[in-house]
Each structure stands twice: as C-alpha cells, then as structure tokens.
Amino acid sequence: MSTVRDWAAPNPVTENRSGLIGKPVDRYEGRLKVTGTAPYAYEVETPAPPLFGHIVSSTLARGRIASVDISAAEAAPGVVRVWTHLNVPAQAARGTRLNPRSQRASNPALESDRVEHYGQSVAFVLADTPENARAAGGLVRITYEAESADLDFLSSLDQAGPAPGEEDARIGDFEAGYTASEVTVDATWFSPLQNHAQMEPCATTAWWEGDKVVVHTSIQMVKGGQHALAETLGVPSDRVRLFTRYIGGGFGGKGQSYDDLTLAALGARETGRPVRVAYTRQQMFQATIHRPAVQMRVRLGADRSGRLNAMALEAVTHCARNAPFVEHAANFARNLYAAPNRLTGHRLVRLDIPHAGAMRAPGEAPGMLSLECAMDELAETLGLDPIELRIRNEPEVDPDNAKPFSVRQLVRCMQEGAQQFGWERRNPVPGAVREGRWYVGMGMATAIRGNFLLPAKAGLRLTGDGVATLTQGMTDIGTGTYTILAQITGETLGLTLDQVRVELGDSDMPPAPGSGGQFGAATAGSAAYETGMVMRRRLAELAAGDPRSPLYGEDPTLMDFANGNIVLGNRSESLAALAARAGPEGVYVEGGISPAADARDWSQHTYGAQFAEVGVDSVTGEVRLRRMFGVFAAGRILNAKLAKSQITGGMIWGVGAALTESNPVDPRYGSFLHQDLGGYLAPVHADIVNLDAVLLDEADDKANPMGIKGVGELGICGAGAAIANAVYNACGVRLRDYPLTPDKVLAALEAKGL
Amino acid sequence: MLTTIRVNGVDHDVDVDPRTSLLDLLREGLDLKGTKKGCDHGQCGACTVLVNGVRINACLSLAVMHDGDAVVTVEGLASGELLHPVQQAFLTEDAFQCGYCTPGQICSAVGLLAEVAAGQPSEATADLDGPVTLTDAEIRERMSGNICRCSAYPQILAAVRRAAGAAA
Numbered sequence A: 001m002s003t004v005r006d007w008a009a010p011n012p013v014t015e016n017r018s019g020l021i022g023k024p025v026d027r028y029e030g031r032l033k034v035t036g037t038a039p040y041a042y043e044v045e046t047p048a049p050p051l052f053g054h055i056v057s058s059t060l061a062r063g064r065i066a067s068v069d070i071s072a073a074e075a076a077p078g079v080v081r082v083w084t085h086l087n088v089p090a091q092a093a094r095g096t097r098l099n100p101r102s103q104r105a106s107n108p109a110l111e112s113d114r115v116e117h118y119g120q121s122v123a124f125v126l127a128d129t130p131e132n133a134r135a136a137g138g139l140v141r142i143t144y145e146a147e148s149a150d151l152d153f154l155s156s157l158d159q160a161g162p163a164p165g166e167e168d169a170r171i172g173d174f175e176a177g178y179t180a181s182e183v184t185v186d187a188t189w190f191s192p193l194q195n196h197a198q199m200e201p202c203a204t205t206a207w208w209e210g211d212k213v214v215v216h217t218s219i220q221m222v223k224g225g226q227h228a229l230a231e232t233l234g235v236p237s238d239r240v241r242l243f244t245r246y247i248g249g250g251f252g253g254k255g256q257s258y259d260d261l262t263l264a265a266l267g268a269r270e271t272g273r274p275v276r277v278a279y280t281r282q283q284m285f286q287a288t289i290h291r292p293a294v295q296m297r298v299r300l301g302a303d304r305s306g307r308l309n310a311m312a313l314e315a316v317t318h319c320a321r322n323a324p325f326v327e328h329a330a331n332f333a334r335n336l337y338a339a340p341n342r343l344t345g346h347r348l349v350r351l352d353i354p355h356a357g358a359m360r361a362p363g364e365a366p367g368m369l370s371l372e373c374a375m376d377e378l379a380e381t382l383g384l385d386p387i388e389l390r391i392r393n394e395p396e397v398d399p400d401n402a403k404p405f406s407v408r409q410l411v412r413c414m415q416e417g418a419q420q421f422g423w424e425r426r427n428p429v430p431g432a433v434r435e436g437r438w439y440v441g442m443g444m445a446t447a448i449r450g451n452f453l454l455p456a457k458a459g460l461r462l463t464g465d466g467v468a469t470l471t472q473g474m475t476d477i478g479t480g481t482y483t484i485l486a487q488i489t490g491e492t493l494g495l496t497l498d499q500v501r502v503e504l505g506d507s508d509m510p511p512a513p514g515s516g517g518q519f520g521a522a523t524a525g526s527a528a529y530e531t532g533m534v535m536r537r538r539l540a541e542l543a544a545g546d547p548r549s550p551l552y553g554e555d556p557t558l559m560d561f562a563n564g565n566i567v568l569g570n571r572s573e574s575l576a577a578l579a580a581r582a583g584p585e586g587v588y589v590e591g592g593i594s595p596a597a598d599a600r601d602w603s604q605h606t607y608g609a610q611f612a613e614v615g616v617d618s619v620t621g622e623v624r625l626r627r628m629f630g631v632f633a634a635g636r637i638l639n640a641k642l643a644k645s646q647i648t649g650g651m652i653w654g655v656g657a658a659l660t661e662s663n664p665v666d667p668r669y670g671s672f673l674h675q676d677l678g679g680y681l682a683p684v685h686a687d688i689v690n691l692d693a694v695l696l697d698e699a700d701d702k703a704n705p706m707g708i709k710g711v712g713e714l715g716i717c718g719a720g721a722a723i724a725n726a727v728y729n730a731c732g733v734r735l736r737d738y739p740l741t742p743d744k745v746l747a748a749l750e751a752k753g754l
Numbered sequence B: 001m002l003t004t005i006r007v008n009g010v011d012h013d014v015d016v017d018p019r020t021s022l023l024d025l026l027r028e029g030l031d032l033k034g035t036k037k038g039c040d041h042g043q044c045g046a047c048t049v050l051v052n053g054v055r056i057n058a059c060l061s062l063a064v065m066h067d068g069d070a071v072v073t074v075e076g077l078a079s080g081e082l083l084h085p086v087q088q089a090f091l092t093e094d095a096f097q098c099g100y101c102t103p104g105q106i107c108s109a110v111g112l113l114a115e116v117a118a119g120q121p122s123e124a125t126a127d128l129d130g131p132v133t134l135t136d137a138e139i140r141e142r143m144s145g146n147i148c149r150c151s152a153y154p155q156i157l158a159a160v161r162r163a164a165g166a167a168a
Helices: A004-008 A030-034 A071-075 A130-137 A154-159 A174-179 A222-233 A259-271 A281-287 A364-382 A386-392 A410-421 A481-493 A520-544 A575-582 A640-659 A719-731 A742-751 B022-029 B085-093 B102-117 B136-142 B153-167
Strands: A051-057 A063-069 A079-083 A121-127 A141-146 A169-171 A183-191 A203-209 A212-217 A240-243 A275-278 A294-302 A308-320 A341-351 A438-450 A456-462 A468-472 A500-504 A560-562 A565-568 A571-574 A587-593 A605-617 A623-633 A691-695 B002-007 B010-015 B048-051 B054-057 B070-072
Touching: A030 B085, A030 B102, A051 A130, A051 A259, A051 A281, A071 A079, A071 A130, A079 A130, A079 A259, A121 A130, A121 A259, A130 B022, A154 A341, A174 A294, A174 A308, A174 A341, A183 A364, A203 A259, A212 A222, A212 A259, A222 A240, A222 A259, A259 A275, A294 A364, A308 A364, A364 A386, A364 A438, A364 A640, A364 A719, A386 A410, A386 A438, A410 A438, A410 A605, A410 A623, A410 A691, A438 A623, A438 A719, A456 A481, A456 A520, A456 A575, A468 A481, A468 A520, A481 A500, A481 A520, A520 A565, A520 A575, A520 A587, A565 A575, A571 A575, A575 A587, A605 A640, A605 A719, A605 A742, A623 A640, A623 A719, A640 A691, A640 A719, A640 B153, A691 B153, A719 A742, B022 B048, B048 B102, B054 B102, B085 B102, B085 B153, B102 B136, B102 B153, B136 B153
Parallel strands: A051 A275, A212 A240, A308 A341, A468 A500, A623 A691, B002 B070
Antiparallel strands: A051 A121, A063 A141, A079 A121, A169 A341, A183 A294, A203 A212, A203 A275, A294 A308, A438 A605, A456 A468, A456 A587, A560 A565, A565 A571, A605 A623, B002 B010, B048 B054, B048 B070
C-alpha cells in the first residue's frame, strides 16, 4: 500500500509538460451532445424492434393491495403482458445477496401486496407502442386497504430517534461552554424536502443474448446497478452486462437502480424482445429518492471578541420507514470553525413516504444553510464583519480530530472573494440600501466539502495507429469525466488529445466506483494516471528488450515520453511503431489506485467563499438575485472550463435551495405536492443573473498522486446561506424557513412594519 | 392517420396513432432521438424543435396536427461536419454538462435569434414597437422555457451571445 509520501514525487501530471492538465479544452463528448447523437439509455439501438413498458404507481401511502383486475388492460390493443404482484416472474427476495461481494442486494419490483409509499410500482404493462402501454396502464384496476401512515415531518419530530449506529460527536463540554459564553445565538432553521429533478427521467433498454441480459440504464454506479440486477434475477453478475454511457443528470438520484431496470430485464426475458422502460416525469418525484427535510438547531457561544467557545448543530431529518438514510447535515460543522466545546449529531424520523437519499452535497447542502446564517447573526450581534468573525475562528488544526490540514485556503478564499466582489461596499446596517421599491443587500458564507479517494481500476490499450484508448467502468453524468480522463492519459503518455480515446460505462470494463460524493475525478482520474504509468513502464521495457527499437538495450527507467514518442537522449521511437510491433491488438495494460495507508492522517477538504447581492421587492416580497460570486480552492484543476461549469452549476443549486425549491408532502395521500417541473421550481435562466466563480491555484499532495480534488458538490455548499444573509442585509428580516419565498418574506416585512 | 411531414428536409408519409405526440413521432417513428423527453408536459423545453421556423415544445403537439409542416430538429442543424453556429457556440462556451436539455436549448436559441431578428418583443422588451435589442435580459427571458438542471445558464447566455455575433 502506498503512502502519501509516494505521491509527493513529481510525475507527468504534476509536471504537466504538454500543458494538457488544467487546459480549458472542449468537452470530449461535446460534439455528440450538441448534435443530439449521444445515445442515452432509452435511446440505444436495439437488435430487434422493442416493446414498451409502462409502470403503474400506487396512489396509497401505506397499506395493502386488496384487489387487482387486469382483464381490461390485457384486452387492450397491442398489450403483450400485464404484471402485478400476483403474476410477476419470480425474483430473489428483497435484500438477498447470493454473492457476498455484491455491492447491492436484490431489489425486486412488484414484490408483494404491501404498499410502503405513494408512487411505489404496483403494476407493469408491456405493449407494442408507448401509447398502447400507457393507455393500458390506465385500465389496470387496483383497490387498496389503507393503513394509518405517518406522513408529516414537523408534526412527527417527537418521534425522532437516534440515527442507526451513530452517536453525537461531543468535544469538551458544550453545555457548560455555551452557558458561560458572553454572547450567544440559539436559532432553528428548516430546509425542506427537495428533488433532484434530473432532466433525463430514469430509463432502461434491455434485451437478452442467450442467458445473458444486456441493459442500458441511466445510473451513476456501474457495478451497483449490475449487482442489484444480478441479485434480483438470482444470477451471477457476469450474466448481466450493464452499460451507462450517457446520463442525463444524476446528482445522487441515480446512485441506485429502480424498477425500470428490473422490469425491463424481466420483460425482455419473458417476451424474447428488447424492452424500453422510462419513468414519467411525474413518477420520477416519488419512485426515486429525494433529499429529506432537515430541521437544524444551532447554538453558538462566543466571547466579546468573537472567539467561539461553544458550538452545536443538532439536525433532525427524515427517511422512509424501511429504507434508513441519514442526511448528515451536521457533519461539516465538525471541521469548519475552532471552538473548544462542540456538539453535533443527527436524529431520524421515520415516515411512510418515498425513500430519502443522497442529493448533491448530502449533508453540507442543507446543513450550511443553518450554521453559516448563525455565524452571520453572531457577527451582527458582536458588531463584527462576518468575514472577520470567521477569520477569528479559523482553526490551526482540524477541530474535530486535531489532524493537520492537507491544505486549507479558506481565509484566502474569503479575502480574495471580498476583494473581487466588492464586499467593502456592503453597508452592514440592514435595510439601509434602497433602490426604488427594492431593498438591496449583500451576504457571504463559507463553503466546505470533504475530499475522498476510493479504489478504482482502468484499462489502457495502445494500438499501432498511435492511439491510446482508456477503458473504465466509470460514468460521466455531465461532470466531464470523459474529458479529464483524456487529458490525464494524454499528459501521462505524451500524446495529444486526438491520440486519446475514452470509453466508459460498461460493466465489463475495469471497475471504478462511479460518480458521487465529489470523488469521481480524483478516483477515476488517479486510476487513469496510474494505468498510464503502468503503460509507460511496459512500453519502456518493450523498447529496451527489442533489437528493432532504437532504444534497445537501454535502461527503461531513464526513458521519457513526449510528442507521441518514447525518448532517451537523442534517440526516440514513436509509440505507434512500438505498439504495431507488439501485435495486432497493440499493448494493453491495467492499473489502479487505492487510498494511501496514511491518507486519513490529514484533514482533507475543499473550501470556498460565497458572495451574493440580492434585491428584495418591498411590495411583493420577491427576492431577486442581482450578483453572485464565489472563490474556491479544490486542489489542482484538470480542466479550467469544465471545473468552473461544475462550480457555478452548484452555486445555482444553492440559489434554488435558498429561494424556490421545496416539495411538501400532502398529508392526505403521502404524495408530494409538486410532481412536475411547473410546480417544483428549479432555477431557470431568468433567475440567474451575473454569476461567476474563481478557482484558486492549489495542489493537495495528500489527496492523490495528481494533487486534485473534487469540485462537483463544493459549489452548492454555503451558496444558499450567502443569499439568505444578503436578504437579511437587504431588508432586516431573518428568515430561517427555506425557501425564502415571497409569501414568507412579505409576511416578515409586514410583521416588522415595513 | 396518414400524415405527411417534412423533417430536416426529408418528406415522410407516416401512419400515426392520433394519440402520438410530435415528440414521440420524431423519437419512435422516425428514430430521431436527438429531441429529448424531459417532462412530456411542456414544462422543461428539452423537446424544443422548430416547426415552420418557429420553436415549439414537441411534446405538447400531436403529430397529426403537423400534416404538411416542415420540422427542424437538432439533427437538422449542422451542414455535414460543419456545426450550426449555435451548436459550435454551445461547445465552445461549455454551455451544457449532462447534455440532455442541450438539443432543446440549441433549437430554442435558434428560434430565439430568428424572433429577435424579426423584431418580436418579449416580456423583457422595453419598446414594443421598435426593433428588439438582444440584451442579456432578453436572452434570459426568452430562454427561460428551457430548464438546465446542471445549471449551465451563464454559459448558455454566453453561447447565445457568441452565436448572435457569428450570425450578425
């Protein structure tokens, strides 16, 4: 096992002699996407004309299916199969793991008469056209026996229990420290249930080749999907070939498979025809996961100089009754500010609603909406600038575990951000700046998000045409994986980008963990780098051992790679010639990365500072973003253009969280109030004005051999809090109930007599 | 029902189910899957196509209503290997991530530029009688029917600006 010291030595990526690392090149698969020729899961060509599946969803929150009548649906035009729990083909019982190494257990569809949430699959129709399938779905008659259901989070808070397997994190004596503090803040924030609303609904195309099923599905984790389906079908995983080459947005919501995968595979097996199944937009809201609501109580105790003496963040969140998930909204607070007395923890309420799960920056995204506003409140109480307050509480070492930081540029992010944003123009008196009917204000918040490296592998083939093809069971959910892997491979081997190909999203390829948790680029990229280094050694040995090579007999460890050649002194040979001599298949190697043995001896995070300027309409209560700017530090940046897209995309998610996104549970049915994009308000073009971000120069040599970190989730962290703080600065009302919609703002303004 | 529809310059005589949307005819009937289904309710814009030069949501329109119409989809914009200026601008400005809303955004931007050139005002237009100036506010307003959950909005704005410059 390597150590971080092994990673610190210069290498082709950190030396970056061709300049491919960091270069803002266009997206590798961009041409396919702008011409509409990138095939998403539902769109792949099938070996024969497909059948179309339609899933029928429950209209009950909890109970059992009392009766089923599929006769009308079966008699409808074009219908080939109608399944309910009474006649669906056999599947492994839920939770079965025939292979103990499977990453996911069996996940059967239509498994029983039990209904555990609104929107659960209760029937499935296969027909010759999408229209016939959907029409027949409407003819399936199901009656239910309802049982009492717990549906409302806020009225169930008294049922909150400990998060499974977790204890509160306590350092020092919070209660004593808080009580003894000269200045305190004690307030409670609420972040509502939110939906991923990826533009591509979950979908699968499936067909069988003998006893093996081929599935194209929209999923962030290749192995997880393959294993879940294999376990559900009760077959070894090598009987499932899963492809996921283009994914129309994931954000955590496609980290697992859903019934479209299972039912497409079963349908194709039972009919001998290819099958396409997609969820409708309406079904997506309740058939897939969501970010749960979180209630957060923050208590801060400080002395008059602004030094924190005590800090607590206690979060209560929800999950589905039989699908445990904890939104770790308090975890980030453990590593952010110094305070000797600390308390953080989570409580869980179990409800009879759809499954809660991971959504972009799980934990930080809602969590920072509380603490970063509490810090703003404390700063005002103390008469301190919010940035100065944070600088006074900047820790020397990680306050949770006393580990040194690998690199932490949080203060620099705040200072550079303040300068570029024009923070000095902020009037600290709330409500002091007025432009006509608009109150105008500025706010800031910090951003922190963990950095992770997981084990991953990759394959690399160099062929006689001089092209290197990287293969990896990895995904690109729009994050730029294809592009950065090409850049890393090109830089490692001294090739240009048109000499590099990248193929992803195939379960037969060397495995990588997929896209999630901001670990994708570092994990998949490090595996690509290590595989490139294996290729370099192999090629050098080939050259040294081959009398036909000009480098024959030389020391392979001294050979270098540049401009498509392997080089030693004034002698060189093209990689194309080397590969051509190796045979028609060229040269193939595999490599991989594992976390360093001592990687967790350092506290590793990405950081940022968010700044926002808003206008608050004094007449309607509407909050309009006027400007937003962020400065971030996230290790070495592989592609300046794509990294910035990731970061600004995250910031815009923060705008949605602060101002528009919320999906209440209907207490009558257990459904979500909003089941479409007209009701669930993700930001649109007109909401986003003058928004920009900067990434600082950085390299984190404790993170991985390339010194890179993740950027996919950092941008959302703290973004909404900066907006909420700007709203306060604009009009002087503290709203702690997200999103800050006009009705709430207006009521608060009126309560203040404004 | 027998319908004749011209798509990307090619005439198709098709026998369509009267329930079939223009979107499903394109995707399933004509195998033009570049036009995306994001919501099927006219709320996301991923299915935006140009019908007789005007952008519409293909999911909100039945195929049989388009007898005799000329439809252009994202597959019909490029000239061989040469990308349409809007496509090239999206690539250059990184105006997309996952790419699923992109064909709709691009068709919408093509339609937008034609509307502005024709002097059609929008909610963001100050003077309803004069020529329309392509301000950032105009672009944002006119593109707001196309949701990008990856949130490439700043880059899409830049791409539309770049394409407008290339067209001018």
